[in-house]
Amino acid sequence: MNHLFLPVDAPVDAALRGFALAHPGLVSLHEDPLYVTARDRHPGRRVGLLSGGGSGHEPLHAGFVGRGMLDAAVPGRVFASPHNRQVYEASRAVAGGDGVLHVVKNYTGDRINFGIAAERLRADGIPVRRVLVDDDLATDDAETATGRRGTGATVVVEKLLGGAADAGLGLDELAEAGAAFAAASRSIAVAARAQTAPGRGGEAFALADGEIEYGVGIHGERAARTVPRPDFADLVDRMTQQVLDGLPDPEDAVLLLVNGLGATTLLELYAIHDRVRHQLDKRGVRVAGQLVGTFVPALDMSGFSVTVTALRENWLDWWHAPALTPAFPLSETAR
Amino acid sequence: MNHLFLPVDAPVDAALRGFALAHPGLVSLHEDPLYVTARDRHPGRRVGLLSGGGSGHEPLHAGFVGRGMLDAAVPGRVFASPHNRQVYEASRAVAGGDGVLHVVKNYTGDRINFGIAAERLRADGIPVRRVLVDDDLATDDAETATGRRGTGATVVVEKLLGGAADAGLGLDELAEAGAAFAAASRSIAVAARAQTAPGRGGEAFALADGEIEYGVGIHGERAARTVPRPDFADLVDRMTQQVLDGLPDPEDAVLLLVNGLGATTLLELYAIHDRVRHQLDKRGVRVAGQLVGTFVPALDMSGFSVTVTALRENWLDWWHAPALTPAFPLSETAR
Structure with a gap:
């Protein structure tokens, strides 16, 4: 059955309206084409940041629009790239004196549509x-281009770029910093249960019972391997290593x-965090x-991911720089 | 199968350790007995707030420990009340000059264990x-006591009490205010799919396909009614009314x-919010x-709830009063 509670018509439009109504002090909604922009911007920022x-994958990206992170977010339909017109119009709306930087996840559709908008x-x-x-x-040694x-x-990357943009970096410096992040x-x-298929449900x-997808993608792309489920500590240790x-x-x-x-709960994520730290x-x-929480999900998939970023000089200042967005946690910036 | 990623032994202890490691600037962990306390307290607060x-049900309650909300949170095992010794020791640790206020959800086990600690x-x-x-x-007309x-x-209630406590209310005033909230x-x-049963899984x-639990509880208590699933707008409208x-x-x-x-995603919750606002x-x-998000879940249940609090004089100041906790959203206090 379909466990999702969504309107049949234009669910993303409805969600973005509800998002803007929930965070009226932080974001503005643009309905046609569909995107959101930040109400406020650091005066030192010369480049508009857009993703x-x-x-x-909510809260990605709209939840990270606001002071200190993104200036705009452009949503496609569920698991589908936004139209280049959305990217183009949103970019025009938030471009700074030194232009606009696009943060793009590496998928063919996104590369193409952001590319057309950039042209x-x-x-x-x-x-x-x-x-x-x-x-x-999981896709590091894929035999594809x-x-x-x-x-x-x-x-x-979005948080570090936000801090760097507020520090006044120009477009080329910022693009190089982002590539380094x-x-x-x-x-x-990994996943223990797939997400609900939007539309058809199920x-x-x-x-199978006792199996997990090791190396699953965030759109339900099958994993590199379906493997028998290791015990909790073994699984987390293997991923961390x-x-x-x-x-x-x-x-x-x-x-x-x-x-x-x-669908994976904070109870689980904090227990996983404890083991990763060990x-x-x-x-x-x-x-x-x-960060421990649901930041880049695949709808309601049961599973979790571990990400590590090796820090270099200056980066920590950008990480802890003030950010006021719907979803970036206070506890990482209020120190 | 069991979709939960949890260690077999002492999962709540592991999660609370991982929680404290994730928010070291905000909370302190006490391991025996198990509870967390806030690292900081408004100087005007005379009463310790504990739940x-x-x-x-994470982020409840530990995620709301911090300046402006709870001074301590005491977790039981999954869906089980904490031991009175935990409540007693945590209360002693955070009692203010005018004592301590316990915020208790109305379940028999919690009433008993918090009651013993209070004695x-x-x-x-x-x-x-x-x-x-x-x-x-859903339990308003239950034929029970x-x-x-x-x-x-x-x-x-926890946010409003936090604001009121920081405004300097004494224990009796605060208890009366809390009862009014x-x-x-x-x-x-409502739920479209039950949570995973901890331990045994499944x-x-x-x-059944096309049915929902209308009036479900947060521990998988069966609902007042299992009903055919209405369409999205009809369901949300009925609940709101x-x-x-x-x-x-x-x-x-x-x-x-x-x-x-x-398991219900932010995409759905924001679309629901849009319809409720309508x-x-x-x-x-x-x-x-x-607030729109996962604040009081029932493990990984697919479903959502709608809560409305009728405001009275002063309450809005307490709602928007500064709070710095792991889980209370910035956007409600930063205005």
Whole structure:
């Protein structure tokens, strides 16, 4: 059956209206084409920051619109890329004196649609650069030309870019910094139950009892492997080690994201966080900042992901820089 | 199968450790007996505010520990009341000059265990009062002596009490205010899929295709009625009207909570919020504050609840008063 509570017609439009009504002090809604913008912007920011992608990953991206993070978010339909007209119009609305930076998760549809919008913006004389997020280790050795998928690291990249933009970086510096944030981030995800298939209902893919998808994507892309479920500690340890080993340039200090994929509870995510920290301690890795919660889900999938970003100089200041958005947690900025 | 990712041994202890590691600037962990306390307290607060109850409802209660809300939270095992020793020790740790106030959801186990702790505290000379939260309309006309269950309104009561406590109210004033907050609040909840049964796994109760539980509880208590699923707008309208009609003393202005029961996504909750607001507008009810998110879930149940609190004088100041906790949203206090 279909467990989702959504209107049949234009569910994303309804959700974005309800989102704007919930956060009237922080965001403004634009209905045609559909996007949201921040009500407030740091006076030092020279570049507009915009992200977007398919819906069904909330709070991404709209929940990170606001002072200190994104200036605009552009939602597509569920698991579908936004139209280039949405990206184009939203970009025009938030471009700064030094242009606009697009934060794009690495999926073909998003690359194409953001790319078309970027060409149109350049034709208007608005400078545009792109940061591509591609953190998912499950697709690291895929035999395709598309590269790694963009998943949980997106929220980390958006927060760091927000801090860097407020520090006054220009478009090219910001694009280079964003590429470095993405390059320093790796993730791995598992699922014990697929998300509900939007529309038709039912589970989007079937898992046998006692099996998990190891390396699942955030749209129900099947995993690299369906494997017998390890016990709790073994599973978390294996994921943590894989992410650490997958970092191109490991550092002593990292940012950590323990992310729920939708139906996985905070009780579980905090218990997972406890185990990840135990492993990081054993490896001598210091956690300088952490997020634990549902930040980049795949609708109502039962599962979670672990993301690690190896920190470099200055980055921690940008991580802890003030942010006032619907979904970025207070506890990471109020210190 | 069991979709939960939890250690077999002491999952709540592990989760609370992971919680404290995630929010080191805001909370302190006490391991034996198990509870968390706030690192900071408004200098004007004379009464310690404490809540607790069974686990599986996170972020409730620990996520609302911090400046401006609770001084301590005491978790039981999943869906089980905490031991009176936990409540007693945590209360001693956070009692103010004018004692301690317990916020208790109306369940027999919680009433008994908080009651025993209160007797022990009084024997120590520490003044104690209790605020009982009993907002669930599904149990309004139950033929039992236990009264309405406590559900979503708990987070609203905890926020208002936090603001009132920081304004310097004494224990008796605060207990009366809390009773008024609870008395002015009503909720109704529905589910399309039960939560995973902890331990044995599988769905805690079965629903046929196309049916929902109307009036479900937050521990998988079966609903008042299993009904054919109405379409989206009809369902949300019916719930909204029932809650408005159930308010003992309706006001022009209200606080609104659209709460996820675990697996229900933000995409759905914001679409539901949009529809609830449409109904409230039609009825001429002004929303002066709102929360949309997963605040009082029932593990990973697919479902949601609607809570309305009829506002009285002063209450809005307490709602918007500064709060710095792991889970209370910025957007309701930063204006």
